[in-house]
Amino acid sequence: MPYKEKEITKLYYSIGEVSAMFSVNNSLIRFWEKEFDIIKPKKNKKGNRMFTPLDVENFHLIFHLVKERGYTLQGAKDHLKGNIDEAASQHEIIKRLQKIKSFLIEIKEDL
Amino acid sequence: MPYKEKEITKLYYSIGEVSAMFSVNNSLIRFWEKEFDIIKPKKNKKGNRMFTPLDVENFHLIFHLVKERGYTLQGAKDHLKGNIDEAASQHEIIKRLQKIKSFLIEIKEDL
DNA sequence: ATACCTTGTGCCCTATAAAGAAAAAGAAAT
DNA sequence: ATTTCTTTTTCTTTATAGGGCACAAGGTAT
Numbered sequence: 211m212p213y214k215e216k217e218i219t220k221l222y223y224s225i226g227e228v229s230a231m232f233s234v235n236n237s238l239i240r241f242w243e244k245e246f247d248i249i250k251p252k253k254n255k256k257g258n259r260m261f262t263p264l265d266v267e268n269f270h271l272i273f274h275l276v277k278e279r280g281y282t283l284q285g286a287k288d289h290l291k292g293n294i295d296e297a298a299s300q301h302e303i304i305k306r307l308q309k310i311k312s313f314l315i316e317i318k319e320d321l
Numbered sequence: 322m323p324y325k326e327k328e329i330t331k332l333y334y335s336i337g338e339v340s341a342m343f344s345v346n347n348s349l350i351r352f353w354e355k356e357f358d359i360i361k362p363k364k365n366k367k368g369n370r371m372f373t374p375l376d377v378e379n380f381h382l383i384f385h386l387v388k389e390r391g392y393t394l395q396g397a398k399d400h401l402k403g404n405i406d407e408a409a410s411q412h413e414i415i416k417r418l419q420k421i422k423s424f425l426i427e428i429k430e431d432l
Numbered sequence: 433a434t435a436c437c438t439t440g441t442g443c444c445c446t447a448t449a450a451a452g453a454a455a456a457a458g459a460a461a462t
Numbered sequence: 463a464t465t466t467c468t469t470t471t472t473c474t475t476t477a478t479a480g481g482g483c484a485c486a487a488g489g490t491a492t
Contacts, residue, residue, distance in 0.1 A: 226471060236472080237449060245447095256455075258472060276447095280396020283447075288391055337435065347436085348484055356482095367491060368437055394482075 222252070222260040231266070232273055239269065245283055246272055248290065333363075333371040342377070343384055350380070356394055357383055359401065 229236045243249045243259075248268040251259040261269075275286040340347045354360045354370075359379040362370040372380075386397040 224471080225473095235449060238447085240474090241448070256472085280393050280399050282391050282393055282396075285391020285393075285396075335435080336437095346484065349482085351438095352483065364437095369435085369491090370437090 220263075222262060223266060225251075225259045225261070228261050228266060228269060232269070234273075242269065242272060242283075246287065246290070248272075331374075333373060334377060336362075336370045336372070339372050339377060339380065343380070345384075353380065353383060353394075357398065357401070359383075 223231075225236050225239055229239055239249075240259075243251065246268070249265055249272070251261040251265050253259055271290075272286055275281045275289055276283065281289060334342075336347050336350055340350055350360075354362070357379070360376055360383070362372045362376050365371055382401075383397055386392045386400060387394065392400060
């Protein structure tokens with residue numbers, strides 16, 4: 211599993227940088243870009259793709275589904291559409307953390 | 322999708338009965354039988370396949386993974402082995418923990 | 433006639449890589 | 463510094479390998 215988590219500091223990545231991150235061919239990235247709506251890099255004047263960190267993260271997600279979990283591309287697409295559940299549960303987590311946060315603030319004020 | 326849950330009462334089903342249950346071709350069943358260890362029908366004296374209810378259940382499981390959830394055959398195999406799955410879901414866990422971590426950092430900065 | 437068998441072949445689509453052209457970036461020499 | 467040469471990177475378009483089956487041929491048993 212070639213991909214190593216790296217800090218994302220740059221604003222934009224070239225296609226070559228992204229393909230190197232995941233040890234895949236450039237053409238795979240272009241193909242997935244056509245297939246998946248969530249990968250939509252900007253293009254500069256010349257037409258070169260400029261991937262934001264979010265694009266990279268989204269590519270990573272697809273990479274995970276397809277290469278590690280064994281979904282077909284269609285299966286991955288469906289899974290991504292169905293992510294309303296996950297989004298919802300994330301929201302739950304956020305709400306709970308906000309409660310924790312205000313609790314901690316309360317403690318702080320007591321000190 | 323085509324398969325309707327039916328009561329499983331018989332001891333054995335012929336390949337024709339099974340393929341009818343799922344509205345698939347006989348050849349698909351024979352193919353999956355070669356691919357997946359968990360489908361292993363007995364054969365009678367003549368060589369005809371005799372599917373136990375368990376075989377049918379297992380076929381149903383594979384059918385679900387491949388036709389409804391969009392796994393590749395290999396992906397379905399891995400999923401059935403179970404080991405890979407846990408490793409894969411680590412990815413989601415890590416991501417959620419990273420979110421939690423950044424929230425906690427946020428909280429810390431507020432304090 | 434029907435339902436099944438095995439073995440082999442062929443096919444369609446998915447998923448990816450290669451090929452070819454153009455531009456940019458380095459490196460060397462003037 | 464600027465010209466020239468070479469290598470790298472990107473682009474788009476085209477080709478190809480393999481997955482996932484279906485189907486046909488030739489056969490057996492009911």
